Amino acid sequence: MNNTTKAQVVLRLQGITKRFGPVTANEGVSFDLHRGEVIALLGENGAGKTTLMNILFGQYTADEGTVELFGQTLPPGAPRAALDAGVGMVHQHFTLADNLTVWENIVLGVDPLTAPRLKPAQAKARIRALSDQFHLKVDANAKVGRLTVGERQRVEILKALYRDAKILILDEPTAVLTPQEAEALFATLREAIATGLSVIFISHKLHEVMAISHRVVVLRHGKLAAERATNQTNREDLAALMVGSEVSAPSIETGAPGASLLSLRRVTTPDQGAAPGLKSLNLELAAGQIIGLAGVSGNGQAALSDLLSGLITPTSGEMEMNGTAVQRWTPRTAIAKGIARIPEDRHKTGTIADFDLTENAILETYASRFSRRGWMNWAQARAFTKDLIKTYDVRCPGPDIRIRLLSGGNMQKLILGRVLEEAPQIILANQPVRGLDIGAVNYVHGALAKARDRGAAVLLISEDLDEIMQLSDVIHVISEGRLSPGFGRGTMRAEDLGAWMAGHGFDAESPNAT
Amino acid sequence: MRLEPIAAPSPARRIVPPLLALLATFTVATLLALIAGGNPFSVFGLIVKGAFGSKFALLETLNSATPLIFTGLAIAVAFRAKLWNIGAEAQLYAGAVLTVVLGTGALGLPAYLMLPLCAIAAMFAGATLLLGPALLKTRLGVDEVVTTLLFNFIFLLFVSYLLEGPLKDPMGMGWPKSARLLPEARLPRLVEGLRIHWGFGLALVAALLVWVINTRTTLGYEMRAVGQNAEAARFAGIPVTRVILKTALLSGGLAGLAGFSEVSGLKGALTSDLSPGFGYTGIVVAMLALLHPLGVVLAALFVAAIFVGADSMSRAAGVPSYIADIMLASALLFMVLAILLTKFRVRRD
Numbered sequence: 001m002n003n004t005t006k007a008q009v010v011l012r013l014q015g016i017t018k019r020f021g022p023v024t025a026n027e028g029v030s031f032d033l034h035r036g037e038v039i040a041l042l043g044e045n046g047a048g049k050t051t052l053m054n055i056l057f058g059q060y061t062a063d064e065g066t067v068e069l070f071g072q073t074l075p076p077g078a079p080r081a082a083l084d085a086g087v088g089m090v091h092q093h094f095t096l097a098d099n100l101t102v103w104e105n106i107v108l109g110v111d112p113l114t115a116p117r118l119k120p121a122q123a124k125a126r127i128r129a130l131s132d133q134f135h136l137k138v139d140a141n142a143k144v145g146r147l148t149v150g151e152r153q154r155v156e157i158l159k160a161l162y163r164d165a166k167i168l169i170l171d172e173p174t175a176v177l178t179p180q181e182a183e184a185l186f187a188t189l190r191e192a193i194a195t196g197l198s199v200i201f202i203s204h205k206l207h208e209v210m211a212i213s214h215r216v217v218v219l220r221h222g223k224l225a226a227e228r229a230t231n232q233t234n235r236e237d238l239a240a241l242m243v244g245s246e247v248s249a250p251s252i253e254t255g256a257p258g259a260s261l262l263s264l265r266r267v268t269t270p271d272q273g274a275a276p277g278l279k280s281l282n283l284e285l286a287a288g289q290i291i292g293l294a295g296v297s298g299n300g301q302a303a304l305s306d307l308l309s310g311l312i313t314p315t316s317g318e319m320e321m322n323g324t325a326v327q328r329w330t331p332r333t334a335i336a337k338g339i340a341r342i343p344e345d346r347h348k349t350g351t352i353a354d355f356d357l358t359e360n361a362i363l364e365t366y367a368s369r370f371s372r373r374g375w376m377n378w379a380q381a382r383a384f385t386k387d388l389i390k391t392y393d394v395r396c397p398g399p400d401i402r403i404r405l406l407s408g409g410n411m412q413k414l415i416l417g418r419v420l421e422e423a424p425q426i427i428l429a430n431q432p433v434r435g436l437d438i439g440a441v442n443y444v445h446g447a448l449a450k451a452r453d454r455g456a457a458v459l460l461i462s463e464d465l466d467e468i469m470q471l472s473d474v475i476h477v478i479s480e481g482r483l484s485p486g487f488g489r490g491t492m493r494a495e496d497l498g499a500w501m502a503g504h505g506f507d508a509e510s511p512n513a514t
Numbered sequence: 515m516r517l518e519p520i521a522a523p524s525p526a527r528r529i530v531p532p533l534l535a536l537l538a539t540f541t542v543a544t545l546l547a548l549i550a551g552g553n554p555f556s557v558f559g560l561i562v563k564g565a566f567g568s569k570f571a572l573l574e575t576l577n578s579a580t581p582l583i584f585t586g587l588a589i590a591v592a593f594r595a596k597l598w599n600i601g602a603e604a605q606l607y608a609g610a611v612l613t614v615v616l617g618t619g620a621l622g623l624p625a626y627l628m629l630p631l632c633a634i635a636a637m638f639a640g641a642t643l644l645l646g647p648a649l650l651k652t653r654l655g656v657d658e659v660v661t662t663l664l665f666n667f668i669f670l671l672f673v674s675y676l677l678e679g680p681l682k683d684p685m686g687m688g689w690p691k692s693a694r695l696l697p698e699a700r701l702p703r704l705v706e707g708l709r710i711h712w713g714f715g716l717a718l719v720a721a722l723l724v725w726v727i728n729t730r731t732t733l734g735y736e737m738r739a740v741g742q743n744a745e746a747a748r749f750a751g752i753p754v755t756r757v758i759l760k761t762a763l764l765s766g767g768l769a770g771l772a773g774f775s776e777v778s779g780l781k782g783a784l785t786s787d788l789s790p791g792f793g794y795t796g797i798v799v800a801m802l803a804l805l806h807p808l809g810v811v812l813a814a815l816f817v818a819a820i821f822v823g824a825d826s827m828s829r830a831a832g833v834p835s836y837i838a839d840i841m842l843a844s845a846l847l848f849m850v851l852a853i854l855l856t857k858f859r860v861r862r863d
Contacts, residue, residue: 309749332751343749352743363739363750371732378730 007034009071010198011056011087011167016065018051018222025051026222028065033167038189038199040213040230042206042242044437048222049202053169057082057089069167088160089169094152098145103127105144106159130161133195134188149298150181157188168192169200174208175463178296179498186212204242205466206235218242252449254473254489258287260323261425261457262308267317269303276481277303280317283476283483285426285457290448291486292472293461296501300481301461302344305430308459309341310334322425335364340424342415344431344461346408350415353404357396360403361385361418392417393443409440416447427451430461445471465494479503517858531855532804535848542844543837552833564826565819571826573710577780579811579818581606581789583717584772585796586803586810587724588640592765594728594805595741597651597758599644601662602769603793604669608643609636609773611673614681614692614784617699617777625698632699633716633774640770641763643669648762652755666793674786681784692784701779713775717811720768724807727764737761769793798846804853817842 011033018026026048033039043049054060056067061077068074069085096105107123124140131138136154138147144155153173160168168189174182189199189212203209209216210230218225218241226241262285269277275298283304285291295301306312307319310331319326321337334341343349351360362370362381370381385399392413396406403411412432419427429448433441448471452458462468468475475492477484477500484500499505520527544554565575585602592599599605612635621628647665650656676682677690685693701712728734736757739747748754776788799817803809824838 310751311749330751331749332753335751341749348743349746349749352739352746354742355739359735359739363746363752366732366735367751371735374732376730376732376735 007036009033010035010069012068013052013056014066014068016052016055016067017063018048018055018060019063024222026055026062029219029222029224030065031217031224031227033198033200035198036193036196037215038193038201038213040209040216041200041202041219042204042209042216042238043219043225044204044242047219047242049219050171051222052219053089053171053200053202056169057087083163086164086166087169088157088163088165088167090153090156090160090171090173092171092173092175094156096144096152096155098143100144101140102138102142102144102147102155102158103140105155106140106162110163127158127162130158134158134161134191135184136188149176149296150178150184153177153185154188161192165197167198167200169202171202172204173201174203174205176297178501179465179495180502181296182208206238209238210235252290252445252471255288255290255452257289257473258455260284260286261321263320264307265318265320267307267314267319269307269312269314271481272302272306275302276300278307278314278483279481281481281483284486285459287425287455287457288452289473290452290458290460290471292468292475293459293478294465294468294475294497294501295463295478297463299501300478301430303481304478305344305428305461308334308339308426308428309343310339335422338422338425340419340422340427340456342412342419342427342429342432344434346411346415351403351411354402356402357389357394357399357406357414358382358385361388361399361414364418365422388414388417388421392420392447409436409443412436412440412444416444420447420451424451425456427456427458428461429458431463432460433462433464433467465497469494469497477501479506482506517854518861520857520859523856528856531852532849535845535852538848539841539845543841546837546840547833550833550837552831557827557831557833557837560827560830561820561823563823564830565823570708571822573705573708575815575818575822576714577710577818578822579814580711580714580717580779581772581776581792582795582799582814582817583714583721583811584768584775585792586799586814587717587720587807588765588768588772589796589800590803590805590807590810591724591737591768592644592761593741593800595737595758595761596744597648597761597765598659599647599662599762599765599769600659600797601644601647601665601793602765602772602796603789603791604662604666605640605643605766605769606773606776606789606793607669607673608639609770610777610784610788611676611681611773612636612639612770613699613774613777614695617695618693619696622696623698625700628696628698629701629778632778633771636770636774637767638770640768640773641766644762644766644769645759648759652758670786673784677784677786683783690786694783695778699778700782701775709780711775711779713779716771716775720771721807721811724764724768728807733757733760769796772796795842798842801846801853802849 009032014030016026016029029052041049051060055062058074058077058079058081066073069082069087074081097108100108103120103124106127127140130136136158138151138154138158144152147155153176173185177185193199201213213230216228216230216233216238218238220242264281264283266280266282267278268280271277278300293301307314310329310333313329347353358381361384370377382399388394389396389399394410394413394417396410427448432444436444448458448460460468460471473489474486475497476486477497479501480503484505547554547557564571566572585606588602588605589599613632616635617628617632623631644662647658647661650661651658674690677692681692683691683693704710704712704714728738736752739752740754740757744754772792777784781788795817799810799813802813802816820838820841824835827833828835
C-alpha cells in the first residue's frame with residue numbers, strides 16, 4: 001500500500017470521552033485518518049464503536065475531547081456540520097424512503113426545500129457518472145422498495161458520494177451481503193480511495209478487516225486497545241486484542257442424527273411484504289443435530305422462523321411432528337409441542353421491556369404453570385424466576401427489576417432459560433447471538449450444543465457464516481424462500497456456500513421452482 | 515430539539531413532572547382569575563370551600579365524582595390494553611336505557627333482585643356497545659378511536675328518539691323524558707335527606723375490583739402484556755384477540771354501570787342530558803390517574819371538586835365557572851406533557 005503517513009490528515013479525534021451515567025462508552029480515544037486511507041474500526045458489540053461515530057457526527061456531545069475535520073474543530077452537537085464538511089455515513093439499517101425512486105432518495109435533503117424545482121435530468125446524469133466511476137450498478141429510476149439489500153447499500157453509498165463526501169463511514173456494511181457482494185463492495189472502496197476518499201470501516205469480521213484496511217484501530221470497553229498497520233498484524237493477533245484475553249470458544253463436536261422430529265414437505269407460505277415466503281420447501285429436523293440455516297437476510301428466514309414459531313400457517317404443503325400431521329397451528333400449540341423459540345428481536349418480540357424479570361420469565365408458560373382458575377400465583381412465579389436467574393447466570397439485581405435494564409446478553413440468557421426449562425424437543429434459534437459480547441456468545445452456543453447432545457434438534461438461523469460453519473452438523477442455504485440440500489459439516493467451503501446464498505444451484509436442484 | 519428515551523427514570527423524575535403539571539395548571543387558573551377581575555386567593559379559597567367546606571358540599575362532591583369514577587375506570591382498563599375507547603359516553607347511556615327499560619315496570623321484583631338485575635343489564639348494554647368496535651378492530655383493523663367516538667353521536671340521537679317515542683313518559687307533559695323508575699329500582703341514599711347515594715359505594719368497590727384484576731388475575735397480566743407489547747404477547751402465545759375482546763367487555767361494562775348509577779341513584783329517570791360528558795371527562799380522569807384504578811378515585815374526586823367548587827365560587831366571586839373547564843383541560847395537557855418528561859429527556863441540537 002502507498003505510504004499513508006505522509007498524506008494529509010483529514011480527520012483527527014483527540015481524547016474523546018463520553019459517559020452515560022455510570023457507564024463510560026468512550027474513554028480518551030484518539031486517532032487520525034489520512035487522505036486515501038481505510039481505517040478499520042474493530043471491536044466487540046458494546047465496545048463503543050457506534051458511540052464514537054455518533055460523536056463524530058454530532059449526534060452526541062463528547063464530555064471531553066475534540067473532533068477535527070480538515071484542520072477545523074467541529075462544533076460539538078451539530079449534526080449538520082459534519083455533513084457539510086464532507087462526512088458521509090452508511091448505516092447498518094438503511095435510511096431510505098421505500099416509496100421513492102433511487103435518484104429521488106439520493107437528492108433528498110441535498111437541495112433546499114425552497115429550491116424552485118428539482119432538475120431530474122441533471123441529477124440523474126450525475127448519479128450515472130458516479131455509479132460508472134465507482135462500479136455501483138443501480139437503476140436510478142427504480143423504486144427503492146423493489147431493490148435488494150445489496151442494491152440499497154449501493155444507493156446509500158451513492159447518496160454519500162453525491163454529497164461530495166470525502167470521508168465515508170461504513171457501519172458493518174457486509175452484515176447483509178453475500179461474500180460475492182462483499183467483494184464487489186471492496187472493489188468500490190478501492191476505487192474510492194484511489195480518488196482520494198478516506199474510509200472508516202466498522203466491522204468485527206477479521207478477514208474483511210485484513211482484506212480492505214490499511215490500519216486497524218481496536219476498541220475495547222470504550223478505550224483504544226491498539227492501533228496496528230494491517231500488514232504488520234494478523235487475524236489471531238487482532239482477535240486477541242479485540243477480546244482482551246484468549247477466550248476459548250466451546251468446542252462443538254458433530255452429533256449423529258436421531259429420529260426425525262419435524263419434517264416440512266413442499267411447504268409454501270405467503271410473501272411478507274418485500275421479504276419472500278417459503279417456496280415449496282422441504283426440511284427435516286432430526287434429533288441430536290444442529291441444523292444451520294445460512295443465507296443473506298431477507299431471503300425467507302423470517303417466514304421459516306414465523307412458521308416454526310406458530311405465527312403463520314402454510315398455504316400449502318405438509319408439516320409433521322413426531323410422525324403426526326400438525327393441525328391448528330398457533331404459538332401456543334408450538335410451545336405445547338415442545339418447540340423452544342428464541343426470536344430474532346429479543347427487545348421487540350422476545351420480551352416486554354417494561355415488565356419485570358418475573359413477568360417476562362413466565363410469558364410463555366403462565367397459563368399452564370402459574371395460574372389457577374384465573375388467578376396468578378406470583379409467589380411461585382417469582383421463585384421460578386429466581387431459580388432461572390441462578391441456573392442460567394443472568395446477572396441482575398433480582399427478579400423484580402424491569403428487563404429493559406438488562407444487557408443484551410443477560411436478556412438472552414433469561415429467554416434461553418425460559419425456553420430450555422421446558423426441556424424442548426426442537427429449538428429454533430434465530431440470530432441467537434446477534435449483538436452479544438463474546439462471553440455471552442460462548443454461553444449461548446454452549447447451551448445450544450448441550451441441548452443438542454441430550455437429543456434436541458436445533459435449527460440455527462444466522463447471517464454469520466462463521467457461526468453457522470462452526471456449530472452446524474448440517475448446513476442448508478436459503479435463498480428467495482428456496483432451500484438448498486443439506487451439506488454435512490466441513491464438506492463446503494465458505495465460497496461454495498456463498499454461491500448458494502447468491503441463488504446459484506437452486507434451479508438444477510428443484511425443477512419445479514422457477 | 516430531540517427526545518431521548520431514559521432507560522431507568524429515577525424516582526424524582528417520575529414524581530416531579532406530575533407535580534409541576536399541577537403547579538402549571540394552577541398558574542394558568544390564577545392568570546385567568548386575575549383577568550376575570552377576581553382575587554386568585556379568594557377564588558381558590560372559594561373553590562375549596564365550595565367543594566369541601568360543608569357536609570353538604572363534601573357529599574355533593576362525592577356525588578359528582580361517582581360517575582367519573584366509573585367512566586374513569588372504564589377508560590383506564592381499556593387504555594392499559596391500548597384499546598382506545600372514546601365511547602364511554604354512549605356506553606353510559608346504553609346502561610341507563612336498559613336500566614330504565616327494566617326498572618319502570620317491565621319487571622315486578624323486590625329491590626334485592628331488581629337492583630342487581632338492572633346493574634347487570636346496564637353492564638351488559640355497555641359491554642355490547644363496545645364489543646362492536648372491538649370486533650371491527652380485531653377482525654378488520656378498523657380504528658376504534660373513530661368508531662367509538664362517532665358512535666357516541668349516533669347513540670345520543672338514538673336516545674333522543676327513544677325519549678320522544680317508545681320510552682317517552684305518558685305523564686311527562688310532553689317533555690322528552692322517560693317514566694320514573696319504580697322505587698324497587700332506585701339505589702338507596704347513603705345519607706337520608708341528601709343526594710348522595712349507594713352508587714358511590716359501588717364505584718369504590720369497582721375501583722378495588724379493577725385493581726385486584728390488574729395485579730392478581732391472569733386476565734390482568736394478559737391485558738397488561740397486550741397493552742405493553744402486543745407483538746411479544748402474540749409471540750408468547752397470549753391470545754391477543756380474545757384479551758382485547760375481554761378488555762372491551764370489562765371497559766364497556768364499567769361505563770354502563772355509570773349510567774345505571776346515575777339513573778338509579780340520582781335522577782330516577784332518563785333524559786338526554788343525563789350525562790354532561792362524563793364519558794369524555796373520564797378520559798381526563800384516567801389520564802390524571804396514570805391509568806391506575808385507585809388513582810382514578812383520587813382523580814375523579816379532584817375533577818369533581820373543581821366543578822362543584824367552581825360553581826359555588828362563581829356565585830360568590832363573579833368569576834365565570836368556565837374556569838373549571840379550563841383548569842381541567844390544562845391539567846390534562848400538562849399531565850400528558852409530564853408523562854412524556856418522565857420517560858424522555860429533552861435535548862437540544
